[in-house]
Amino acid sequence: MDKEIKAFFLRIVNTIAVILLWLFINMALGLKLRMAEIGSHISWINWLFYIWALLTGIAVIFYVKRLWRNKIKLPY
Known part of the structure; x- marks a missing residue:
């Protein structure tokens, strides 16, 4: 399999x-x-959960955008 196709998958x-x-x-x-x-x-536990979900959601979005924007060298 071609390396570019493998990296894409x-x-x-x-x-x-x-x-x-x-x-x-x-x-x-x-x-x-x-x-x-x-x-x-x-309650404070609700605030903690929703802040956690928001911040980690933003982090996931930035990670995925960076993964697709840059040609990151994958270890495989």
């Missing part, structure tokens, strides 16, 4: 893996540990 797999990992972590924190549920009032 690895970028696709890397993008999907990073986004799914981010989603699974946030689902586990939000749904399983009930950090996303707002009861009668918003």
Whole structure:
């Protein structure tokens, strides 16, 4: 297989893996540990969860943009 095609497919797999990992972590924190549920009032744990989700979401977006903009040399 050509190296460029292999690098392209690895970028696709890397993008999907990073986004799914981010989603699974946030689902586990939000749904399983009930950090996303707002009861009668918003608590500090809700603030912590939503700030975490926002900041890590922004980090994932920047990572994926950098991965696709630059021709990063993948180790494979």
